Amino acid sequence: MIEDKTPKRTALSELGEFGLIAHLTKDFKVVNPSTIKAIGDDAAIIDFKEKKAVISTDLLVEGVHFDLSYMPLKHLGYKAVMVNLSDIYAMNAAATQITVSIAVSNRFPLEALEELYAGIHLAAKIYNVDVVGGDTTSSNKGLLISVTSIGEVEEQNIAYRNGAKPNDLLVVTGDLGGAYMGLQVLEREKEVFKVNPNNQPDLDQYTYIIERQLKPEARKDIPPLLDQLGVKPTAMIDISDGLSSEIIHISKQSEVGVNLFEDKIPLDPQVIATCEEFKIDSTMVALSGGEDYELLFTIDQADYPKIKANPNLTVIGHMTEAKEGMHLITRANTKIPLKAQGWNAMRED
Amino acid sequence: MIEDKTPKRTALSELGEFGLIAHLTKDFKVVNPSTIKAIGDDAAIIDFKEKKAVISTDLLVEGVHFDLSYMPLKHLGYKAVMVNLSDIYAMNAAATQITVSIAVSNRFPLEALEELYAGIHLAAKIYNVDVVGGDTTSSNKGLLISVTSIGEVEEQNIAYRNGAKPNDLLVVTGDLGGAYMGLQVLEREKEVFKVNPNNQPDLDQYTYIIERQLKPEARKDIPPLLDQLGVKPTAMIDISDGLSSEIIHISKQSEVGVNLFEDKIPLDPQVIATCEEFKIDSTMVALSGGEDYELLFTIDQADYPKIKANPNLTVIGHMTEAKEGMHLITRANTKIPLKAQGWNAMRED
Numbered sequence: 154m155i156e157d158k159t160p161k162r163t164a165l166s167e168l169g170e171f172g173l174i175a176h177l178t179k180d181f182k183v184v185n186p187s188t189i190k191a192i193g194d195d196a197a198i199i200d201f202k203e204k205k206a207v208i209s210t211d212l213l214v215e216g217v218h219f220d221l222s223y224m225p226l227k228h229l230g231y232k233a234v235m236v237n238l239s240d241i242y243a244m245n246a247a248a249t250q251i252t253v254s255i256a257v258s259n260r261f262p263l264e265a266l267e268e269l270y271a272g273i274h275l276a277a278k279i280y281n282v283d284v285v286g287g288d289t290t291s292s293n294k295g296l297l298i299s300v301t302s303i304g305e306v307e308e309q310n311i312a313y314r315n316g317a318k319p320n321d322l323l324v325v326t327g328d329l330g331g332a333y334m335g336l337q338v339l340e341r342e343k344e345v346f347k348v349n350p351n352n353q354p355d356l357d358q359y360t361y362i363i364e365r366q367l368k369p370e371a372r373k374d375i376p377p378l379l380d381q382l383g384v385k386p387t388a389m390i391d392i393s394d395g396l397s398s399e400i401i402h403i404s405k406q407s408e409v410g411v412n413l414f415e416d417k418i419p420l421d422p423q424v425i426a427t428c429e430e431f432k433i434d435s436t437m438v439a440l441s442g443g444e445d446y447e448l449l450f451t452i453d454q455a456d457y458p459k460i461k462a463n464p465n466l467t468v469i470g471h472m473t474e475a476k477e478g479m480h481l482i483t484r485a486n487t488k489i490p491l492k493a494q495g496w497n498a499m500r501e502d
Numbered sequence: 503m504i505e506d507k508t509p510k511r512t513a514l515s516e517l518g519e520f521g522l523i524a525h526l527t528k529d530f531k532v533v534n535p536s537t538i539k540a541i542g543d544d545a546a547i548i549d550f551k552e553k554k555a556v557i558s559t560d561l562l563v564e565g566v567h568f569d570l571s572y573m574p575l576k577h578l579g580y581k582a583v584m585v586n587l588s589d590i591y592a593m594n595a596a597a598t599q600i601t602v603s604i605a606v607s608n609r610f611p612l613e614a615l616e617e618l619y620a621g622i623h624l625a626a627k628i629y630n631v632d633v634v635g636g637d638t639t640s641s642n643k644g645l646l647i648s649v650t651s652i653g654e655v656e657e658q659n660i661a662y663r664n665g666a667k668p669n670d671l672l673v674v675t676g677d678l679g680g681a682y683m684g685l686q687v688l689e690r691e692k693e694v695f696k697v698n699p700n701n702q703p704d705l706d707q708y709t710y711i712i713e714r715q716l717k718p719e720a721r722k723d724i725p726p727l728l729d730q731l732g733v734k735p736t737a738m739i740d741i742s743d744g745l746s747s748e749i750i751h752i753s754k755q756s757e758v759g760v761n762l763f764e765d766k767i768p769l770d771p772q773v774i775a776t777c778e779e780f781k782i783d784s785t786m787v788a789l790s791g792g793e794d795y796e797l798l799f800t801i802d803q804a805d806y807p808k809i810k811a812n813p814n815l816t817v818i819g820h821m822t823e824a825k826e827g828m829h830l831i832t833r834a835n836t837k838i839p840l841k842a843q844g845w846n847a848m849r850e851d
Contacts, residue, residue: 189554190662193663193755194593194662194663194664195558195588195589195590195592195593195663195738195739195740196556196557196558196589196590196592196593196595196651196653197556197557197558198554198555198556198593198655198660199554199555199556199557200554200555200657201550201555205538205547205548205549206547206548206549206550206555207545207546207547207548208545208546208548208599208601208634208635208650208652209544209545209546209601209635210601210603210635210636210637210648210650211603211637212603212604212605212637212639212646212648214605214639214640214641214642215642216642217605217639217640217641217642218639239544240544240545241544241545243544243545244543244544244545244547246545250557252557252558252559252650254559254560254561254648255561256561256563256566256646285557286557286558286559287559288559288560288561290561290563290566290567291563291566292563292566292646293563293564293565293566293643293644294642294643294644295642295643297561297605297641297646299559299561299603299648301557301559301601301650302545303555303557304545306547308549311547313539313543314542314543314544315543389544390544391544406542
């Protein structure tokens with residue numbers, strides 16, 4: 154048999170709005186007992202019982218938050234879910250449901266949306282969340298994804314941003330700067346490709362950091378881990394905009410100061426090597442890179458023995474009285490003021 | 503004193519993302535006791551206690567769902583909230599919170615977003631819902647609004663789409679077709695304006711239908727009214743796409759047939775007059791016009807005495823066995839099959 158190598162392209166208009174939603178969500182299964190009614194009515198119904206409900210929402214826009222020239226649609230669907238779930242875990246909660254709305258231009262064939270939803274489906278399956286609603290609409294230009302994530306938490310476990318106290322330890326999960334350096338590699342390859350479309354890039358040495366950019370994982374494991382260790386964070390936030398900006402959020406909202414130790418910031422060897430190659434300071438990348446989706450939290454010093462042996466958790470500093478200010482203590486033991494710098498600000502230098 | 507007539511234009515980039523959200527939401531007050539944490543953390547926290555949570559989400563896209571050439575931004579903000587709350591009321595629930603995300607191009611000055619949020623704020627205030635979250639991001643083109651609405655309901659009061667039984671009465675709130683005819687008037691005026699920008703349109707005779715298009719109201723009053731009357735709808739849906747399409751949703755999901763009586767469909771005199779002027783059939787407009795945001799529901803025949811005197815409610819038909827099919831009984835007493843026709847389909851004829 155001769156294989157038809159032409160990719161199938163089905164026009165979205167062939168299905169209509171109701172047909173489209175039904176088609177894209179037909180394989181989605183409900184797994185959470187709290188989901189009473191998922192897709193198919195005016196609204197979803199959820200039973201939180203004695204727990205509190207947690208709600209967060211985010212918008213991802215083509216050309217602003219992602220570039221389809223190097224972001225496969227399946228990864229994009231996966232990442233859109235991760236970005237949102239991360240906010241639920243940052244409340245020390247469990248994620249249980251999501252709604253997904255997309256605006257899409259007619260230049261996308263059905264098969265492209267199927268890829269996007271395959272990523273959403275995979276994320277929902279791995280992270281045990283039910284897709285309970287959404288909206289699919291046309292857009293005159295580009296692709297836009299809006300996800301609302303819903304979770305549940307016992308009241309006594311909620312970790313807000315404003316509970317840090319002086320002398321609390323500052324702890325971060327995983328390692329930082331990978332997503333930003335992955336983006337640098339992908340943008341370089343895009344430029345190379347523009348000049349020579351036949352160039353086959355060898356990206357083996359960047360596997361980890363590219364995955365951090367294209368397929369980040371939210372820290373679903375951290376709230377149950379902390380519960381198991383008997384640690385209640387005094388404040389918690391997720392790292393979407395860069396370590397520096399998130400530390401400042403916690404410090405300001407908790408009305409405390411902070412000392413962050415440069416030599417404690419966890420960096421993967423691939424981040425360090427790629428920073429050297431790109432001649433970028435790795436501390437700067439960790440502080441301002443963003444998109445790591447790790448969790449940053451503070452704990453009472455008395456809880457230190459409970460976390461110290463855990464390879465997922467690194468103590469990177471401690472909180473102080475507000476009047477002492479917010480500082481980075483460098484490797485050379487100099488004290489410099491911590492500044493909020495998102496990745497946009499960073500690109501200007 | 504000489505008044506400065508130049509409208510103030512503040513560039514969005516002057517505020518930055520955090521400054522923008524804080525600025526736009528600074529006057530928003532929390533009124534629902536179920537809102538434990540609103541804007542300002544990674545996620546909102548809501549306490550539904552013994553009630554079930556209701557969640558719905560919608561996306562409005564410039565150039566698809568609204569046209570800024572005749573839709574004032576304040577009205578757009580108001581309408582975006584109405585469109586969503588309508589889905590919560592259609593579950594026979596009370597709306598309690600919303601999240602609002604917007605993607606906006608830099609061509610919008612801050613003052614335009616303030617107008618949009620003034621409409622959102624007004625809607626939230628009148629409808630007693632708390633704005634508990636959102637995301638504000640840039641868009642390379644146009645304006646997009648995503649609203650997620652959250653509500654609560656006692657389990658025994660939930661009205662799904664699939665509970666209608668043969669012989670149930672079919673009931674609609676308010677009147678139909680106004681929003682569609684308002685849109686026809688606005689589109690005609692837009693064309694006139696293109697030819698003669700100095701023309702001052704006299705829209706006095708269209709006040710009601712233009713308001714139905716630009717500033718619709720969701721039927722917040724209906725769930726408590728039904729509760730007070732002691733009526734539990736067997737099925738319920740909101741009318742966003744046109745009466746015909748919504749009746750078909752209820753019939754198919756409930757596995758019943760329906761007879762809809764043309765002479766019972768409630769029409770405002772302004773709708774009838776404007777239909778005559780535009781030479782459009784008013785029944786067609788009610789069936790397929792859409793955007794009325796009224797509620798459509800079915801009740802047991804035994805409940806008829808409880809609702810018959812209410813000016814908000816009109817019985818327009820009754821459900822039948824599925825095998826009898828879905829029909830419109832015309833004024834001439836002929837029986838024609840009911841078809842789903844959104845307003846897009848309608849425009850083609």
